[in-house]
Amino acid sequence: VVEEEEATQPESPPLGQEVEEATPLTGSPQMELLSRVVTADLAPAVRQRRDELSIMDYNESLPEL
Secondary structure (H helix, E strand, C coil): CHHHHHHHHHHHHHHHHHHHHHHHHHHCHHHHHHHHHHHHHHHHHHHHHHHHHHHHHHHHHCCCC
């Protein structure tokens, strides 16, 4: 069991490096373009959903008043 623990320890630092190497991808032009396209497509649905939620919240708040 001790030998297995010693074998797994050297693997932990590379995992941390992989995470550090993966983080810059979020700031890449491709990710920014992808996020812009996704937000552009979701904007109408999000606005509609927000309107529905605001109406629901308003109707639900009436009995409390």
